[in-house]
Amino acid sequence: MRPISTRTRLATVSALTALGAFASLGTATAAGPALNGEWAPFTRCPVDAPAMLNADGFDRTPQCVVSSSASGTIKLGDTTVTTGRTNLQMGVVQNADGTSTVVAPASGALVAEPATVPGGLLGLMCPSDIFVITGICESLENSSLNKITATMESVGAPYAFDQTAGALTDLPIVALPVRIHLENPLLGDNCYIGTAADPIVLRPENRNYPEFGMTFFQGDGTVDPAGEMSRINLTGATQNDSTFAVPGATGCGLNVGLINAAVNAKTGLPSAAGNNSVTLNDTQTHLTGLNAPGTVVPDAGKVLAENWHSAVE
Template sequence: MSPLSSRTRLATVSALTALGAFASLGTATAAEPALNGEWAPFTRCPVDAPAMLAADGLARTPQCVVSTSTSGTIKLGNTTVVTGKTNLQIGIVQNADGTSSVVAPPGGALIAEPATVPGGLFGLMCPSAIPVITGICESLENSSLNKITATMESVGAPYDFNQTAGILTDMPIVALPVRIHLENPLLGSKCYIGTAANPIVLRPENRDYPAFDMSFFQGNGTVDPAGEMSRINLTGSTQNDSTFAVPGATGCGLNVGLINLAVNAKTGLPSASGKNSVTLDNTQTYLTGLNAPGTAAPRAGEVLAQHWHSATR
């Protein structure tokens, strides 16, 4: 397959590469492998997942996607948090009928640095008209117990892909169900905004067009214009969603009911659609796959996995 036809084919699925827009925070994972050359960003691509291995290269084409951002913000009700580095990685199975499905890594699709909530626990629930909470507020001011971090976690597979939206602007790209884990000694270990049953569902959109370029490489990651692998690079775009609703906090503190009530009252939760937003700045997104998966049929998924493993070091 020529470089031009490869570019045309991969551009069709480049909508999927905007996925990093909605990863504001994330969870930690085990140590990731180091990969050579052009494979380097794809440390968590789920190449060994059954759905990826079963992709035959004809009816189903396997690909890897990674999207990162070094900064951004998320606003939930009355609270805005500055986010740190984010990283979203998934496998994509592109179907011949134009649909696609996502395959998440074993540890979840997104990870990132936890963010510090402004004002800590004091800012999150004080002042309060609840006497018990007032006592906690008095003990929190200038206390080391005040610090609170927020971590966003995937709670389900992404869905509702719009391939065209990924290379355009102001169109929802995909739906991502998440929850936010609030951590502080007084909140306990099960304090969340959103749950698996009632998640926050983010639907990111490009606010500007990303820069586009493409590279070719051998299966082991070595750059080669005649290589069997292609990589699309989409960089520099800002992505945003302000349509999602946010449920109230649950599971917070030993006296769960009172702490939930105080956090929700001060933070303005639950918060309806239009009152919340997430923005990721300068997203860097990469998509890779076989140049001509049909030539590897019916083992395209297995060949992709072999190439990924050959690049580990």
Template sequence: MPPLSTRTRLAVVSALTALGALACPGAATAAEPALNGGWAPFTRCPVDAPAMLAADGVDRTPQCVVSTSARGSVKLGRTTVVTGRTNLQFGVVQNADGTSSVVAPPSGALVADPATVPGGLLGLMCPSDIPVITGICRTLENSGLNRITATMESVGAPYAFDQTAGVLTDLPIVALPVRIHLENPLLGDKCYIGSAADPIVLRPRNLNYPEAGVGFFQGDGTPDEAGEMSRIDLTGATQNDGAFAVPGATGCGLDVGLINAAVNAKTGLPSASGNNSLTLVDTRTHLTGLNAPGTVVPDAGRILAENWHSAVR
């Protein structure tokens, strides 16, 4: 990227200082319901989605899937960010021909904690030989104005779900289209890496075999070996994807072209497949559905939804 002019640098610093006074936390998200017993992990399963309700239990069988990880890391080009908790949830309609359809919750399949980008915004323009910028760098170093957070978000329903891959290694489990929201007062609220039209598509796979278990519970979640619901639990696997490509950042800052270029230069974007990686540590995956869906034809989807709602505390 060509060097910035003194006038442009001063404009950037002035905008940073002014916008810092307007910075405020993001809007709160709606609280998820607390569910009883065996239903507890499935707080966002889209049981009321038309495709789930229409599942009859013979040609189409409804299930709920959730996969969580407490920590991990993502490498985009030259930048590696340590990630916090991730929570992926969706519904699945298993078809009689062996295929499946994924149904995303209305709020999106993936919910992830924001992660802090190393170096922050001042890494884009500091150190500098311009005295006023040097002074700003010293003043704002380690302040909230320097901090950039990156939050991974869904930009479409997951697809290509392979239930068998979840218990094996080195096979893609699901395709997950996402974008990464970069947030800082100077970047504005529309700074993203990836988009609905050009997403980052993650295809995590197990690096080791998970520990597997099966449990049973009543429709309202109460544990019961003779219950009408079953749950598969897969725990302890590390998941990874090192094959995805990453597009350049868009929509960043007051001077969109300038800040986009700065973000892309810092992170090494766009970045081709092979230069990026996602790792999720100690994943915990749960899958639940009716024990004998064929006995409630054609109402399997409706009964699954009724059971989920009966478990809300």
């Protein structure tokens, strides 16, 4: 195994640890092509994005990052939902001045399947002192229409990525703007908690240090101790954020605003910072990049993209 400088390891580990902190709902299905060998987790890395392709390997070094969490919880106001597996992927360009630029896939950084909200609509908005809502509540009892699902979605690229915080504990690592899509026939298609203009912004922090591992591989993903690529694996970290605010629900129901009010009243939304929290257990995070990007200046981004495409099965 070739030697790696302390500075390089710190930057890589911190960048990688940070991505393990993102929140999730449901069981993620990571769309994208199947990739060979060590490339396998990086199915949605935005290697063809201009910012990645233009990374020269000297002032700007491109990397791919993927993070998943098997389970956890998220509390929004008075409602707590058990979380399942999620998949978050993005590119990270490490800048010579010590900052990092996050590049999200065109489809969004976070991919997660819906989670079932405990109690369904009955639990979400009943009982209510709104006459029309009371009628809906009575009709929902023992009804299949009661089921409601929630899916967390990215609304814009992550930002404020702090490499140093990613290698430490109890410091904000990155800002992730998200919204939660509530789905049920009576809620309509546009019922959200958070919007692109007023998102929930998660700023996760590490609560413990992950276990560290590293492998080397060829450009096509084949394991090789002398390979031109490296992959860092951080496992077992728990992350948490309890500093974010949650806006009220919008777009819920055909009668605009009526079901919004019932949902917000029952769930305690909007909810100020300090009343909400997200915790992710056993995060699994991987980062890959060229071992010696300086040897392919100014084409590091292009070489990374070529290697990624060569690994597509």
